Amino acid sequence: MAHILLKDLRKSYAGQEVIHGITMDIPNGEFVVIVGPSGCGKSTLLRMVAGLEGISAGTIEIDGRVVNDLEPRQRDIAMVFQNYALYPHMSVRENMAYGLKIAKMPKAEIDAAVTRAAKMLELEPYLDRKPRALSGGQRQRVAMGRALVRTPSAFLLDEPLSNLDAKLRVQMRMQIKDMHLNTGQTTLYVTHDQVEAMTLADRLIVMNKGIADQIATPHEVYETPATEFVAGFIGSPAMNIFTVTAEAGMAVLPGGHRLPLPGLAAHGKVRLGLRPEDLEIVDASTAAIPVVLRSIEWLGADAFGYGMIDGSDALVTLRLAGSTGAKRGDRVHVAPKEGRLHLFSAESGKRM
Amino acid sequence: MRRTVFPNKVLPWVLLAPQLAITLIFFYWPAAQAFRQSVLREDPFGLSSKYVGLENFRKVFADPAYLNAMQVTVVFSLLVAFFALGIALFLAVQVEKLVRGKGFYRTMMIWPYAVAPAIAGMLWLFMFNPSFGTLAYPLRLMGIDWNPLLNGDQAMALVVAAATWKQISYNFLFFVAGLQAIPRSLLEAAAIDGANRRHAFWTIVFPLLAPTTFFLLVVNTVYALFDTFGIIHAVTSGGPGKSTETLVYKVYNDGFVNLIMGSSAAQSVILMVIVIALTAFQFRFIEKRVHYG
Ligand SMILES: Nc1ncnc2c1ncn2[C@@H]1O[C@H](COP(=O)(O)OP(=O)(O)O)[C@@H](O)[C@H]1O
Ligand SMILES: [Mg+2]
Numbered sequence: 270m271a272h273i274l275l276k277d278l279r280k281s282y283a284g285q286e287v288i289h290g291i292t293m294d295i296p297n298g299e300f301v302v303i304v305g306p307s308g309c310g311k312s313t314l315l316r317m318v319a320g321l322e323g324i325s326a327g328t329i330e331i332d333g334r335v336v337n338d339l340e341p342r343q344r345d346i347a348m349v350f351q352n353y354a355l356y357p358h359m360s361v362r363e364n365m366a367y368g369l370k371i372a373k374m375p376k377a378e379i380d381a382a383v384t385r386a387a388k389m390l391e392l393e394p395y396l397d398r399k400p401r402a403l404s405g406g407q408r409q410r411v412a413m414g415r416a417l418v419r420t421p422s423a424f425l426l427d428e429p430l431s432n433l434d435a436k437l438r439v440q441m442r443m444q445i446k447d448m449h450l451n452t453g454q455t456t457l458y459v460t461h462d463q464v465e466a467m468t469l470a471d472r473l474i475v476m477n478k479g480i481a482d483q484i485a486t487p488h489e490v491y492e493t494p495a496t497e498f499v500a501g502f503i504g505s506p507a508m509n510i511f512t513v514t515a516e517a518g519m520a521v522l523p524g525g526h527r528l529p530l531p532g533l534a535a536h537g538k539v540r541l542g543l544r545p546e547d548l549e550i551v552d553a554s555t556a557a558i559p560v561v562l563r564s565i566e567w568l569g570a571d572a573f574g575y576g577m578i579d580g581s582d583a584l585v586t587l588r589l590a591g592s593t594g595a596k597r598g599d600r601v602h603v604a605p606k607e608g609r610l611h612l613f614s615a616e617s618g619k620r621m
Numbered sequence: 622m623r624r625t626v627f628p629n630k631v632l633p634w635v636l637l638a639p640q641l642a643i644t645l646i647f648f649y650w651p652a653a654q655a656f657r658q659s660v661l662r663e664d665p666f667g668l669s670s671k672y673v674g675l676e677n678f679r680k681v682f683a684d685p686a687y688l689n690a691m692q693v694t695v696v697f698s699l700l701v702a703f704f705a706l707g708i709a710l711f712l713a714v715q716v717e718k719l720v721r722g723k724g725f726y727r728t729m730m731i732w733p734y735a736v737a738p739a740i741a742g743m744l745w746l747f748m749f750n751p752s753f754g755t756l757a758y759p760l761r762l763m764g765i766d767w768n769p770l771l772n773g774d775q776a777m778a779l780v781v782a783a784a785t786w787k788q789i790s791y792n793f794l795f796f797v798a799g800l801q802a803i804p805r806s807l808l809e810a811a812a813i814d815g816a817n818r819r820h821a822f823w824t825i826v827f828p829l830l831a832p833t834t835f836f837l838l839v840v841n842t843v844y845a846l847f848d849t850f851g852i853i854h855a856v857t858s859g860g861p862g863k864s865t866e867t868l869v870y871k872v873y874n875d876g877f878v879n880l881i882m883g884s885s886a887a888q889s890v891i892l893m894v895i896v897i898a899l900t901a902f903q904f905r906f907i908e909k910r911v912h913y914g
Contacts, residue, residue, distance in 0.1 A: 321809050342815040354806035358828045367824075368814030415814070 271331050271345070271422035271455045272297045273318065278327035280313050280479075288313055289479045290327065295472075298453045304466035305476030306502070311459040312351075312427050314476070318457060319348050319425050331423065342371075347416035348425040351432070353408050355400040355415070361387075362396040365415045372419070386414040389448075406437045417448070423455040430465065442468060463503050467491070475499045495620050497613040500542045506573055506586045509548070512615065513541045522558060524581030529556050530610065539621065542611035545573065545588040548603040550595070557602035560585050564597055574601075652893065658886035677887035686863060687871065687888070694867040697781060698845035704785040705841050706834065709792030714822070717800050727797060734790035738848065742855030745783035769857065773864025776857045780865050783856055784849045792837050799833035800826070839903045847896065868892060 273295040280288035288310045295301050303311045316322040318329055320341035328335050336344050347368075356364050362383055369379045387393045390410040400408055409429060416424060429445075430438045446469055449456055460466055466473055467487045475483045475490060475498075483495035494500035500508045513528075514521040515536040520528045522541075551557050559579035566573040574587040574595055587603060595601055612621040627633050659677055663670040681687050716726045733741070748756045751768040760767040769775040803826060811821040827834075850869050853859060859866035859874060866874065869892065876885030 319809075319813060321812070340817075341809075341812045342817070346813065348810070348813045350806050350810060352804070352806055354804065354810040356807060356810070356825060358831075367811070367816075371815040371820065415810075419814070 270297050270453075272333070273423060273455060273457075274328075274330040275318075276328045276330070278314070278317060278329065279325045280310070280317060280322065281325045286325070287479050288317070288325075291474070291481045292327075293474065293481070293484055295455060295457070298455055300449050300456045300458065300469060300471045301474065302466040302470035302472075303457065303459045303474045303476060304463060304470075304502075305461065307461055309476040310479040311461070311476055314474075315348075315425050315427050315457055315459050318423075319346055320344050345422045346425055347419050347421040347423075349412045349416050349427065349429045351428040353400075353412040353432075355408060355411055357400055360397050360399055361392060361403070361411050361414075364400065364411055365418050368415070368419045382418045383414075386418045389417070390414050390444075405432055405434075406441070409433060409437075409441065413445075413448075417452075420452075421454070423457065424449075424452075426456070426458045428459055428461065431460070431462070438465075445469065463505065467503070473503075475502060477502075493620065494542075494611060497540050497542065497618040500611055500613065504544060506545050506588075508542045508544050508611070509585050510540055510542045510613075511578075511583050512538060515539045515541075515612070522578060522581075523583035524578045526558055526578065526580075527555075528558060528605075530605075533612075536612075536621070538615045540613040540615055540618070542613065543605050544609065545586040547606045547609035548585070548587050549606060550587070550589070550593075550601050551604045553602045554604075557604045558585075560587070560601050560603055562595055562597055562599045562601060565589075565593075565595060567591065576601075655886045655889045655893070658882050659890045661883055661886075663882045673883070677883040678891075681884055681887050681891070684884075686866075689863055690866050690868050690871040693777075693863070693865060694846065694869075697777065697784075697849075697865070697867055698842050700777075700781045701784045701788065701845040701849070702838060702841040704781065705788040705792055706837055708785065709789045709837075710796050710830075710834075712789070713793050713796035713800055714826075716797065727794075730793045731790050733787055736787060738787065738851030739855045741787045742780075742783050742852040745779060745786070745852075746856050749779050769861075771861055773861055776861055776865050780849070780853050780856050783852045784845060787852070788841060788844055792841065795833055795837055796830065799830045803829050835906070836903075839899065839906075843896070843899055846899075847892075 273293075275291055275293045275295075278288060278291045279286060291314060293301075303314060305311055313322060317324050320336065320339060320343075324337050328337055330336065331344060331346075356367065359367065365383045365386060366379050369382060374382070383396070384393075387396055390413060392407065392410055392414060395403060395407060395411075400411065403411065409432070412429065416426075426445075430441050433441060442465055445458075449469075458465075458469060470487050472484065472486055473490050474481050475495075477496070477498045483490055483499045485495070490499060490503050494503065494508075497510060501510060511523055513523075515533055515538075517535045518529060518531055518533055520530050520533060520541060522528055548558075553559070560574075560576045561579050562574050562576040564575050566575070568591070570591045572589045572591055572593050572595075574589050574593075576585050576587070577583060578585055579600060585603075587601075589595060613619060614621055658670075660672060660674060661670040662673045662676070712730065716723055716730070719726065736744070746754070748754050749760075749767070749769060751757050751770055757767050766772075767775065769779045807825055807829075808821055811825050816824065846867070847869055849867070850873065853865055853867060853870050854873075857865045859870045868888065872885050872888045872892065875881045875888065
């Protein structure tokens with residue numbers, strides 16, 4: 270059980286700052302996912318909480334205690350590494366018991382804890398095997414087990430599923446969610462996969478080049494992205510974003526189409542975001558955007574249409590019903606749903 | 622595997638000839654000579670010899686001086702292997718901890734390896750000779766009755782130190798490579814599991830270095846047995862008494878100094894058997910050594 274508080278946390282390597290001041294209050298029991306593209310500083314942030322990286326500026330508090338200068342072992346956390354970091358010369362049982370032995374837990378209790386974790390993770394048949402004799406999924410579960418047996422106050426995971434195949438990933442994702450519901454441990458989970466992020470998180474930190482662009486629930490992040498980066502990163506297929514000229518009640522789209530948008534104030538050049546599912550095919554009218562479809566991806570219930578705004582090279586993605594009659598080469602008209610548009614500053618990328 | 626076919630039948634042999642000649646002249650021929658002489662008795666002037674079967678071997682094994690040499694060799698080899706491995710591992714671990722200057726220290730650590738054994742021996746002799754040694758004087762000031770020319774244990778300590786010093790570089794390089802092959806995340810996982818540095822070293826690093834350590838143990842034993850002649854020759858010449866006379870040094874002493882050819886040859890044959898056994902052992906276990914991962 271832990272309440273984690275990050276205050277203006279910064280990290281520099283050789284004078285180069287890679288984490289630019291992150292502040293966040295993580296209440297006890299929350300599942301927080303740190304998500305962002307590769308190299309944005311997710312692992313660095315997690316490793317600072319774990320105590321594996323020094324802190325250049327700012328503070329980390331766990332349960333009201335500043336832990337900046339504490340060794341990892343003094344922070345009462347457990348971590349699952351991306352490459353699992355299993356001890357290759359120890360059996361699965363020894364791997365899981367390692368931390369408990371150090372904590373001088375009585376042998377009978379160690380056995381009980383390991384057996385319990387092994388049962389939960391379906392690792393019982395493999396307890397006496399060495400990690401090299403296990404499959405990727407089994408190794409991943411051992412890494413989870415090693416963290417679980419210690420019942421730490423916080424649980425840190427760095428892309429724990431990224432080395433698994435798609436099917437296992439979904440399975441393990443659900444298992445991790447269940448585990449969190451059962452144990453109620455404060456969890457920090459790093460991933461670059463937005464599906465994992467959206468499905469697991471109570472709250473997300475969307476990171477962009479060392480900055481937390483948005484810290485919010487998955488729903489808020491999806492509905493009201495704080496920056497153009499977040500808007501483009503979360504959601505699949507990605508949000509359509511165009512540079513438009515905002516006039517009073519009207520946006521001038523690429524290709525010169527004038528789209529009436531009641532309530533829009535004159536801003537000059539802005540970035541307009543529209544999610545694919547928020548664009549509906551309508552009858553031709555001056556209030557609709559003409560789109561020339563270049564391809565249709567039919568997925569069954571849904572279909573994705575990819576095209577360009579007529580007379581421009583601005584790409585548009587549409588989410589269509591599986592029963593759509595639209596074909597490649599068609600010229601269709603689409604209109605945004607009421608109140609579903611996102612405006613971002615062309616300079617700062619911030620939501621307006 | 623691909624077979625290489627040379628169009629020219631003669632050229633390959635010409636190219637191989639120098640290497641083959643060297644091996645034949647400097648290895649097989651003396652080895653054959655040693656075998657031949659080990660079953661002959663020869664007078665010191667080499668004028669006459671007669672076949673005596675295994676008589677020389679019997680004599681060698683009955684000779685208390687030979688058994689003494691064997692004991693000296695075992696003690697010497699164990700000490701050299703133990704200290705050379707222990708100190709090298711300690712230094713490698715310390716250098717790995719450095720943030721800055723790793724490369725500098727690594728380079729400096731390699732230098733002793735480039736020193737010839739006899740020179741290394743002279744170096745230690747100059748430092749520890751009881752009459753003119755630079756460090757002998759402070760030792761005596763500290764109340765130690767330092768005289769390796771009279772005290773056998775001190776003489777042994779001196780040759781062990783010299784032989785160890787020279788071998789540390791080699792072991793150091795292998796340990797550094799071995800340490801670098803251990804993924805950092807394992808130590809991080811151990812740190813999170815609550816292990817302090819010392820505990821992590823003995824439970825993670827040391828076991829994972831076992832293949833390297835085992836390989837070096839064999840190499841160091843072979844080194845202490847056979848490559849330390851120059852050091853012993855320069856520092857103690859096997860003395861005082863016979864307290865630092867190893868098996869190899871005794872072969873030289875009996876054959877080249879005392880000219881007891883038959884016995885010396887028999888001893889070299891025994892040494893040859895030991896080398897072959899060690900090499901076979903090394904191939905058998907090291908080639909199949911434990912691989913993790
Ligand atoms: N030990 C290091 N030394 C220098 N730069 C580093 C180090 N570790 C990470 N970085 C840099 O910090 C940034 C963030 O890295 P990281 O946290 O690993 O990203 P992520 O996990 O999001 O992919 C990257 O630009 C990376 O190059
Ligand atoms: Mg990472």
